[in-house]
Amino acid sequence: MIEQGIPTQLQAQLEPKKLSEDIERAKATLLKSIKRSVYVYRVDCGGCNACEIEIFSSITPVFDVERFGIKVVPTPRHADILVYTGAVTRAMRLPAMRAYEAAPDPKIIVSYGACGCTGGIFHDNYCVWGGTDKLFPVDVYIPGCPPTPAQTVYGFAMALGMLDQKQHAVNETEAEGERASLKFERIPYRLRVELEREARRLSGYRQGGDMCDAFLAALDNSETDAMKEVASLLAAQKDPRKVEVLTELKNLLESRIVGG
Ligand code: SF4
Known part of the structure; x- marks a missing residue:
């Protein structure tokens, strides 16, 4: 045609x-x-x-x-x-x-x-x-x-x-008897939630989550004096904004400990 x-x-x-x-x-x-x-x-x-x-x-x-x-x-x-x-x-x-x-x-x-x-x-x-x-x-x-x-x-x-x-292959299969462990198991659940909420309220979901993880890790790792670990964490910070948030978390923690 x-x-x-x-x-x-x-x-x-x-x-x-x-x-x-x-x-x-x-x-x-x-x-x-x-x-x-x-x-x-x-x-x-x-x-x-x-x-x-x-x-x-x-x-x-x-x-x-x-x-x-x-x-x-x-x-x-x-x-x-x-x-x-x-x-x-x-x-x-x-x-x-x-x-x-x-x-x-x-x-x-x-x-x-x-x-x-x-x-x-x-x-x-x-x-x-x-x-x-x-x-x-x-x-x-x-x-x-x-x-x-x-x-x-x-x-x-x-x-x-x-x-x-x-995509790169990652084997996500659970092994025999394997259980996912909770992060910061030694810290009471309600306290963990409260600290995380406060951190995220102060500095956003991502940054707040990271700072709370660092704070909880310091508590979780302490063998004897948890507040000493927190003080070392605070002393290691160079960013004043992080110092402020971590200080608020420390105050919250102290109020909960004192408050029972
Ligand atoms: S949805 Fe797509 S496939 Fe279905 S009738 Fe319309 S144009 Fe055709």
């Missing part, structure tokens, strides 16, 4: 596009372990928009796909990965192919959602061309209607070998 005024590579191709051997090889390496951040461009070919909503959820701080180095970009010219959502409609076939031609090789093509993978519920609609693989070779399919943000992150990370880069 010849379409007037449309470049040859964008004209209707009834046979799906074939890739050269070099590009196939480069893509296979990327898909095994990409070892870098990736730029993603999204093309909505004609879905119901629920897939888009889930993709946007994936880039919010809750799911934070950027922690894997996956960043959404506004142009296919900067993209390493093209994500196609929705069934390919006749109207969107050309823009979809234009985005494909604009992205530099070796680009990775992701078909997103049931519609992107197969045409989904719209597969037999009069204006639907089919799934993304009717236009060009697809490397990764992320199924679902729509895929949840967790499925989205997992699909990307698994497909690009990103989990191996981010």
Whole structure:
């Protein structure tokens, strides 16, 4: 079929596009372990928009796909990965192919959602061309209607070998008879909680927690005179803000000891 005024590579191709051997090889390496951040461009070919909503959820701080180095970009010219959502409609076939031609090789093509993978519920609609693989070779399919943000992150990370880069094996299995021990067991629970709350109230969750841990460790390590250990801890501080917080903890401790 010849379409007037449309470049040859964008004209209707009834046979799906074939890739050269070099590009196939480069893509296979990327898909095994990409070892870098990736730029993603999204093309909505004609879905119901629920897939888009889930993709946007994936880039919010809750799911934070950027922690894997996956960043959404506004142009296919900067993209390493093209994500196609929705069934390919006749109207969107050309823009979809234009985005494909604009992205530099070796680009990775992701078909997103049931519609992107197969045409989904719209597969037999009069204006639907089919799934993304009717236009060009697809490397990764992320199924679902729509895929949840967790499925989205997992699909990307698994497909690009990103989990191996981010996760290092740690054996968390509990050994026979093993029990997790409590920190600062010798200090009464209610006193520990009270000290920790006060420390966090004075200097925030993280810093307060760290200072309280140091304070409790000094108490826990003392064999005879706990207040002497606390005094040494205070003397070792160079930051006046820490001295102030630790002094408040010391005062609180003394009031509780005196108060019984
Ligand atoms: S896969 Fe489902 S949610 Fe996504 S575009 Fe198609 S119908 Fe909508």
